[in-house]
Amino acid sequence: MCAALAARRGKRVAVLERTSKVGKKILMSGGGRCNFTNMYTEPDNYISANPHFCKSALSRYTPWDFIGLVCQYDIPYHEKKLGQLFCDNSAKDILDMLLAECAQFGVDVHTYCEIHSLQENNGFRIDSNRGTYCAEAVVIATGGLSIPTMGVTPYGYEVAVQFGLSVLPTRAGLVPFVFTDAIKTLCNELSGVSLDTLTSNQQAAFRENILFTHRGLSGPAILQISSYWLQGETVDINLLPDESADDWLTQYKISDPKSLLKTVLGQRLPKKLVAELEKQWWPQDARKPLAEFSNQQLLQIQKQLQGWALKPAGTEGYRTAEVTLGGVDTDELSSKSMESKNKSGLYFIGEVVDVTGHLGGFNFQWAWASAYAAAMDL
C-alpha cells in the first residue's frame, strides 16, 4: 500500500520481501475473504500505550478512501456484520489490486530478499542476498509475530532497537484461550458449541459469540477480550446478556415448580452447555424439581450464569493469534508521518507499531492508514 502510494507520487520504490510472495496475510485473512476494513473505524477500536497516536493517520485515510479504491477495481464486497467489509469472492482480489497499483506506478517487488544489514550511509544502505540497495528513506512494514509458519520475523523490532528506538513488550492478541483444569474437560465436551454472550473484564466488554473448542474457548468475544487480558487474570462471561431481572431464575420456581433446573435453562441456553454446567454447579440436585431448590441456591446459579468467572491457563500464543500487541513505541514516531522522531528517513507502519486493532477489519485499516501517512511524507 505504502509502496504504491509513494510510487504514485513519483518516488522510485523497491519492496524487499523475505518470503516467496508479498501479502500472504492478506490471502489468509478473514477466512480467505479478507475483512479489509470496518466502516465504523474509530480510535477507540485500537489498543496502544498512547491511545491518541492513531487518530491523525486514521482521520486522513478513512475506510471510505479504501472502499473507493476497492470500487475503482470493481471488487465485489459485502458487510458481514458490525461494519465489517469482506470480499464476496476472495482475498486475492485485494492483493491483486495492491499489486496492480504497484505495477502501474513502477514499484519493483523483490521477493526472496534476505536483508543482512541496514546502515546509515548518506541516506540508508541495505545489504541483502539480492545485492545492495541505497535509499533516501526506508519504511519498515514487517508486521507482527503471529502465525510463525508464514515466515514472520522480529526484524522490524530489531531495526528499531538498532536505531535507538524503544520497543514495547510484544504478546499475542486476538487469540483463543486454553485451560488446564475442569474447564478444559468442559470445553472439550462442548467443542463446537457457540452462543451469544457479553464477555468482559475490568477494561473492556464485547457482546459477541463465544465458541467452545477442544483446547478451551474461542469465537469473536474471546478473541476480542484476549487483547485486554494478562496472564493470571480472570474473564467474566455473561451467558444470558439480555436478562436484566434480578430474580428471573426464582420466577421459574413459581411458574414451573415441577421442572428440573436443566429443563428450564435448556429453553434459553444450548442443552449441551446446561448439561455440562449441571455436572459442575448442581450435580447433587440434578434430579430435584425446582420447587425444592432454595431461593439462595437459585440466585447463586443465576449469578454464575451471568458472571461466569474463568481463569484461562494461557492463550494459544502466536501459533494462532491474529495480531501482535506492543511493538515500536509510538512515542518514538511522528503521528503525522510515522517517521522516527530521531532518525530522519526511517519510518515504521502497520502492525510492527504499537497500535493494535480490535477484530473486524481494524488492523487492515490501520495498515492502510499508516501506509498512507508515511507515503505522503516520503
Ligand SMILES: Cc1cc2nc3c(=O)[nH]c(=O)nc-3n(C[C@H](O)[C@H](O)[C@H](O)COP(=O)(O)OP(=O)(O)OC[C@H]3O[C@@H](n4cnc5c(N)ncnc54)[C@H](O)[C@@H]3O)c2cc1C
Ligand atoms: C489468520 C489471520 C487473519 C487475519 N484476518 C484479518 C482480517 O480479516 N482483517 C484485518 O483487519 N486484519 C486481519 N488480520 C491481521 C492483519 O493480517 C495484519 O494486521 C496485517 O496484515 C498487518 O499488515 P502489515 O503490512 O503491518 O504486516 P504483514 O501483512 O504481516 O506483512 C509483513 C510483511 O513483511 C515481511 N517480512 C517480515 N520480516 C521480514 C524481513 N526480515 N525481511 C523482509 N521482509 C520481511 C513478511 O513476509 C510480510 O510479507 C489477520 C491476521 C491473521 C494472522
